[in-house]
Amino acid sequence: MASPFALEGKVAIVTGSTRGIGLATVRMLAEAGARVVVSSRKPDACEAVRAELAAAGHDAIAMPAHAGRAEDCAALVETTVRHYGRLDILIANAAVNPVMDPLETLTPEAWAKVLDTNLSGPWHLARAGLPEIAKAGGGAMVMVSSITAFVAAEGSAAYGISKAALNQMVRQLALEWGRRGVRINAVAPGTTRTDMIRTLTAQPGWLDAVIARTPLARIGEPEDIAATILFLASDAARHVTGQVLVVDGGETIRR
Numbered sequence: 001m002a003s004p005f006a007l008e009g010k011v012a013i014v015t016g017s018t019r020g021i022g023l024a025t026v027r028m029l030a031e032a033g034a035r036v037v038v039s040s041r042k043p044d045a046c047e048a049v050r051a052e053l054a055a056a057g058h059d060a061i062a063m064p065a066h067a068g069r070a071e072d073c074a075a076l077v078e079t080t081v082r083h084y085g086r087l088d089i090l091i092a093n094a095a096v097n098p099v100m101d102p103l104e105t106l107t108p109e110a111w112a113k114v115l116d117t118n119l120s121g122p123w124h125l126a127r128a129g130l131p132e133i134a135k136a137g138g139g140a141m142v143m144v145s146s147i148t149a150f151v152a153a154e155g156s157a158a159y160g161i162s163k164a165a166l167n168q169m170v171r172q173l174a175l176e177w178g179r180r181g182v183r184i185n186a187v188a189p190g191t192t193r194t195d196m197i198r199t200l201t202a203q204p205g206w207l208d209a210v211i212a213r214t215p216l217a218r219i220g221e222p223e224d225i226a227a228t229i230l231f232l233a234s235d236a237a238r239h240v241t242g243q244v245l246v247v248d249g250g251e252t253i254r255r
Helices: 020-031 043-055 070-084 108-135 157-180 195-201 206-213 222-233
Strands: 011-015 035-039 060-062 089-092 139-144 182-189 244-247
Touching: 011 020, 011 070, 011 108, 020 035, 020 043, 020 089, 020 222, 035 043, 035 070, 043 060, 060 070, 070 108, 089 108, 089 222, 108 139, 108 157, 108 182, 139 157, 139 222, 157 182, 182 222, 195 206, 222 244
Parallel strands: 011 035, 011 089, 035 060, 089 139, 139 182, 182 244
Antiparallel strands: none
C-alpha cells in the first residue's frame, strides 16, 4: 500500500523557502515526491535552493516573489500552473517580525509591515491559489502560525496579533473551501532554531530559560516543523481541516 505521506504527482508552492522552516519544508516535500516551487524575495537565494534540489534529483523551479503583495502572489500561482499544469499544495510560511517594540511604541509603519506580510500575504496567496487547488481535484493549504498567537510574549506584539488573526483565517477558509475538497490548516511552532530568534539566543541565559521550561528540554529544529507541515499537506491528514497544530515540545503546557 502506498504511503499516505507520499506526494508523487503533486505540485507545491512554499513561500519563504530559502531558509529556516521554509527551506526544511521545501526539501521535505520534494523528498516525498512533490514538484516544488521555491519562493522568497531574493532571486539568487531562490535559484540556489532550486539548484540544490535539482542536483538531488528533484523537480523544482524558482519564482521570486514578495509574499505580502497581492500581485506577486497571483504571479506566483500563475507561473506555477503555467509550468506544471496544476497546483495541489500551498504552504504560507513567509513572515516577518522586524521590530520587538511593545504596542505602546510600535510605529504604524512597523505594524503595517507585519500585518501586510503575516496576515494579508497568506490571504492573497489563498485567493490566488485555492481555486487552482480545487480545480485540480482538491488538496491542502498549510499556514505557519506561532505559539505567540496563544500567549503574550515580550518582543512579539504585532507578530503575535498577526498570527492570532491568521488562526481565525484558517478556520474561516476551512469552512468556505471544505466542500470543494480543499483542507486548510496551520502549524504553530514554539521556539525554533531560525534566524528570527538569533538576537534572542545571543542574550545570556535566554536559551537556557526556554529549555528549562520546555518538557522535552530542547528547542525545535526547522525539520520538526517541516515534518508536521508534510503531514498536514498529505493524505495522512485527509480528515483534518480548520486546525492549528502546536509543535513546541510542550513549551506552552506549563503554568
